[in-house]
Amino acid sequence: MLEAATPRIIAVVGTGVAGATAALTLRQEGFDGRILLVGEEPHAPYRRPPLSKDLVKRALAHERLRLQPPTAWQEQGIELRTGTKVTGIADGALQCSDGSRLPYDRLLLATGGRARVLSYATGYDRVHTLRGLGDVPALRADLQSGGPLLVIGAGLVGLEVAASARSAGLDVTVLEADAEPLRRALPAPLRRAVLGLHRAHGTRVHTGVTLTGFARRDGMLEATTGDGRSWHAHTVMVATGVRPDVELAARAGLDVGDGILVDALGATSDPRIFAAGDVALYPDPVLGRHVRVEQWNHAQQHAAAVARNMLGAGTPFTAVPWSWTDQYGVMLQIAGHCAEADSLTVQGDIGDFDFAALATANGHPVGAVAAGRPHDFRALRTVLEQGNNSPSQAAVRTPQATQAAG
Ligand SMILES: Cc1cc2nc3c(=O)[nH]c(=O)nc-3n(C[C@H](O)[C@H](O)[C@H](O)COP(=O)(O)OP(=O)(O)OC[C@H]3O[C@@H](n4cnc5c(N)ncnc54)[C@H](O)[C@@H]3O)c2cc1C
Known part of the structure; x- marks a missing residue:
């Protein structure tokens, strides 16, 4: 494979799952040169998904979350440098925060994303975001001292934190600016089902809420809207999404937009520099446009594919992204790009969270969602991967019901 x-x-910048997977893949593919894996976080690579799901009920120690045993990096000959921010890329070398300069022949940017903040709510105690292990201790301590908790943003991470806190007995309110939660992740019937799940557990979810103000009043945090509504909380979790970390790439003069622009091989506008994972804006073969996906499995698969291409494999990335979410013990599995769907073919009962559904747009499969039916979900993923245009060929159980998805 080596050309x-x-x-x-x-060199790989970013010690998230994309950076870690790329470094390990390079070695597995027979690359015997130096591999530098450089990351700003103080921890060796670890799993982020449990952070929002197990937040209140379990201690989230790094030892329980790490991707590899501590000795694995050295054993693989991977030079792992944690706690090191890369501040610049120039003349074929990385400039690092510790003053070191690391030359490279090929570079992978796997810089992921950072939690978006609300400018008007910054600088207050007990207002949190959640992206990494470093965010956990303070958020967890505030939640353990009791509610109410106000979650701003009903995306997957916000809803998982809400479910985690509510399951631990806290009073929880979720505010969402959009008319519905999860519009980017799920088709309409599923969005309504998830909303119902939260309300059935006693979580208040208010949609169409645009906050305009923030204050501390009588020891409580207060969020307000322009039309005079207000919510009070002991702790606030801002879960308004992820901002792709393109700063380094932009400063290096690479093409960036809502992510680092790459081709189907993962190469940026500089042929020696590649990007993978949450930060990469890559061409999706089903949608026929560039997309950025913020999902664990995607970051892993994309990074492995791009690492092979850095060694000359020349294989376009075509995998269908898939992920999961866990709320109140219900595990939803989600594949493809469900938000694009105009129709949903469902087997089972969405309300009972026992179903498998194929999402189509203009008659073409674009996504799949399932709960409690892992075999059916796998079959639907195969349909998506094969670009199968006939939903009835999915090896899923009948009866079916077709619903509008938008
Ligand atoms: C709380 C939470 C729960 C989640 N749950 C799920 C889930 O259930 N299912 C799912 O599919 N996905 C989930 N995700 C998303 C998933 O974790 C991400 O898609 C995945 O971690 C992305 O990996 P990545 O390596 O591309 O980026 P990241 O994990 O963001 O890693 C990027 C790394 O690069 C570092 N970095 C950035 N800039 C620099 C620099 N200049 N110098 C050095 N280092 C730098 C960052 O510090 C970071 O460590 C969740 C995410 C969070 C935060």
């Missing part, structure tokens, strides 16, 4: 001009030093 004639084989790189001797490959």
Whole structure:
């Protein structure tokens, strides 16, 4: 697989799952040069998904979350540098926050994203975001000292934190600016089902709420709207999404938009520099446009594919992204791009969270969602992966019901 001009030093910026997977894949594929894995966080690579799900009920120690045993990096000959921010890229080398300069022949940017903040709610105690392990201790301590908790943003992370806190007995309110939660993740019937699940557990969810103000009043935090509504809380969790971390790429003069622009091989506008994972804006073959996906499995699969391409494999990335969410013990599995759907073919009962559904747009499969039916979900993923245009061929159980998805 190694081409004639084989790189001797490959640097990877970002120790998230994409960076870690890329470094390990390079070695597995037979690359025997230097691999530098450089990350700003103080921890060796770890799993982020449990942070929002197990937030209140379990201690989230790094030892329980790490991706590899501590000795694995050294054993693989991967030079892991944690606690090191890369501040610049120039003349084929990384400039690091500790003053070091690390030359590379090929570079992978796997810089992921950062939690979005609300400018008007910054600088207050007990207002949190959640992206990494470093965010956990203070958020957890505030939740353990009791509610009410106000979650701003009803995306997957916000709803998982809400479910985690509510399941631990806290009084929880969720505010969402959109008319419905999860519009980017799920088709309409599923969005309504998830909303119902939260309300059935006693979580208040208010949609169409645009906050305009924030204050501390009588020891409580207060969020207000322009039309005079207000909510009071002991703790506030801002879960308004992720901002792709393109700063380094932009400063290096690479093409960036809502992510680092890459081709189907993962190469940026500089052929020696690649990008993968949450930060990469890549061409999706089903949608026929560039997309950015913020999902664990996608970050892993994309990084492995791009690492092979850095060694000359030349294989376009075509995998269908898939992920999961866990709320009040209900696990939803989600594949493809469900938000694009105009129709949903459902087997089972959405209300009981025992179903498998194929999402189509203009008659073409674009996504799948399931709960409690892992085999059916796998079959639907196969349909998506094969670009199968006939939903009835999915090996899922009948009867079916077709619903509008938008
Ligand atoms: C709380 C939470 C729960 C989640 N739950 C799920 C789930 O249930 N299912 C699912 O599919 N996905 C889930 N996700 C999303 C999933 O974790 C991400 O898609 C995945 O972690 C992205 O990996 P990544 O390596 O691309 O980016 P990241 O994990 O963001 O890693 C990027 C790394 O790069 C570092 N970095 C950035 N800039 C620099 C620099 N200049 N120098 C050095 N280092 C730098 C960052 O510090 C970071 O460590 C969840 C995410 C969060 C935060």
